[in-house]
Amino acid sequence: MDFSECYQDSVSSIAAAARSGCRKQVRRLIRSGFSADCRDNRGWNALHEAAAAGSKGCVQELLSAVSARSRRDCTAYVNSLTHEGESACFLAAKRGHLAVVRLLLRARANINQLTNDLSCPLYAAVDGGFEEIVELLVRKGAEINGTHTASCWTCLHQAVYKGHTLIVRILVNVCNLEALDDHKISPLFVAAQYGQRECLEILINAGANVNVQAADLATALLIASQEGHQACVDLLLDSSADPNIACSRDWFQLAIHAAAQFGHLGVLRRLIAVTDRGCDRGTDMVSPLYLAVNSHQHQCVEVLLRESYSPDAQDCSGILGLSSPLSLALSFTSHKPYSESVRLLVAAGAQFNKDDWIYALATDQTDLLQLVLEHRWLSGPDTSTSHGCSPSSHARARLEPQELQDLLHVALGQIDFAPSWLPLLLRAGLEPSLLLGPQMFEQAGSEVLNYLLEFVNWPTLPPTLRNILARRQEEGTWEPRPHLESISCLAHICRLQVRAMLGSDALMRTDIIQELPLPRILHPFLQFRDIREPG
Template sequence: MNVHVPLLFWTICLPPGVDNGHTEGHSDIVRILVNVCNLEAQDDHKISPLFVAAQYGQGECLELLINAGANVNTQADDLATPLLIASQEGHQACVDLLLDHGADPNMACSNDWPQFPIHAAAEFGHVRLIEVTDRTCDRGEGMVSPLYVAIHSDQTSSVELLLNEGYSPDAQDYEDPLGFPSPLSMALYHTSTKPCSESIKLLLAAGATLNAEEWTHALATDRTDLLELILDYRWIPRPEAFTKNFSAPHHHGKMVFKLQEMRELICVALGQVDFASCWLSVLLKKGLEPSLLLHPHM
């Protein structure tokens, strides 16, 4: 490694305002070093000076390195890119600078599962990064929707941004390694002992599908707040509607339950008789036909 390169790494890592005996600050030192250093030199983890500048949010140093020709798509040993690390650390100015100079938002940045910078951005609500990312990460096979990351991090603003940009509230069925078949099931798990989160409301408003796991969260409990919330967003049609190829997606401003969602509801309800004193009255008041619940266990 060039003798000047360690100095370049060290100088970039210094936080702004550190007194090095130079009143002009360390960016002037970097301005000199970029002319005598190998800009693509890497440490033992294949981390370059530009990567370090993005990681520490050193926007001025980052711009100097970019203008000097440093590779904005360099990757560390673990495949992390400057765009990923800047997003993880919440350095929006560095994210914008990297994108302006050709950083690829669709470059895989993890060996574990296809993780893109947008997954890190979902923790901070970087609107621009959401707009420039290839949408295959939303529904593509083997992919993980950034909605999962936003919900896991309890970033309601990111959930709202992603849904507004057209990301599916159902995402893809991806239980391994996340352990949840849908963003809604993850949101329900994280609020199982707390009041319903804003993320749940956003997902329901966007039309998230209710399967057996989601209905279990709503019915296998002595709480009725989640069930009542679901029914604030959905309308229960009459049974005969399903025999007439009923296709109206909305009724009085509410989304209509799909046939499969109603089937899942009834199946879960019949398996949760112990809690019927809680959920039965709520469902009947909202228009559930009692005959649907005729079953020996009831």
């Protein structure tokens, strides 16, 4: 039943007069025999109306009239409750009527009377920010550590939540600073959660525990980091809050993970400086890079990588079901261009596994493979010492042997897409002999196979491969270009030898060819640019 709406036809004349604050009218009605205790549909009587309206004069008239009958009647009257369990003292405190509260307390109002929803005069005054009433009620002995909501908040919790700093200063001297609600959240945690920096400072100075943890192990530092309250994070860290406390029962979560997940760059930078780097690669831990990638917080990804967090992190297959941040980032790129996180990770040297290579090779879209080749050498020169490298190539790193092996494994399993990936790989310096095997020769289309053969000395192929070519030619599944059925010309053999001496990576991807004592017109030929790519 809703007791909050007042029906006008149920309000007594004396209650209506008390509501309007007309003391003379209240006195006249009392003398005329009207009852001061008559209630409306909400259970309100004239005293409730007078207290809520803040009419000290009407309250005095009503209390005098009832006390004239007996003191016991007056005590019962002053503590009478509405249908929602609200006393006159509660209503006056809720609306900030200090003089009325004083008058009701002198009339023996129950200072700790609870409403149906567990509130009380002190909690109502705290909620409204009425410092003088709070100070009065505390001085008169109000219960200060009681819980007054379904979630078991105390008055201190509520004062902090509302940011009533003056009231917090009153309460910290008398309240339990470590009072916990039903989720084991303390007032200091509430201050951090809602960004109440001044209240947080008052609590810290009063001796509240800065490393308090909620039921789920979250710390005040974690929640402030999650919400992006930079000032609270700074204050907590300056007050010796520990950024390396585990904040989750499920995995080793720290405050830095929350900052990375929710994209709070300033907080993230502050936490990077103080967080144990064990979380970067540590076993049974999770790098904050995972959280930044998963939430598409590209700027946080960039900051972490710039601060030397590993682009490979640790294998979190057992914790998150993910083998690397790159695998996570690539999982968001299906049927779309690669994300900014992918670009940042690749540029930082993130390693590819078999599953990662599938995203680059099992498609006719080459943007991801081109990105990889911009930043990684397939093999060949050490980027720090290679002769003739362009400035941009110094940022590249070699593919690890296992990465190259995985690339070849995936490539040979995706021969249908070879028209897309084969030209890119060969022009990037992949040694073509790595692809010269029965699988490629059996499955590749005619144009793909011809393109591959242009990068080798075809008459020297092993007999097994030559037999496959002969059979396919007979079957009509391979149509060689005319010159492939003859002996390789001397010019072709020479360029193969040049590439072997310089290294395929250096020849195809650096300016070393510019240093050779050869006419510039030969450069495209030596770099195989004269060969028509497969359609």
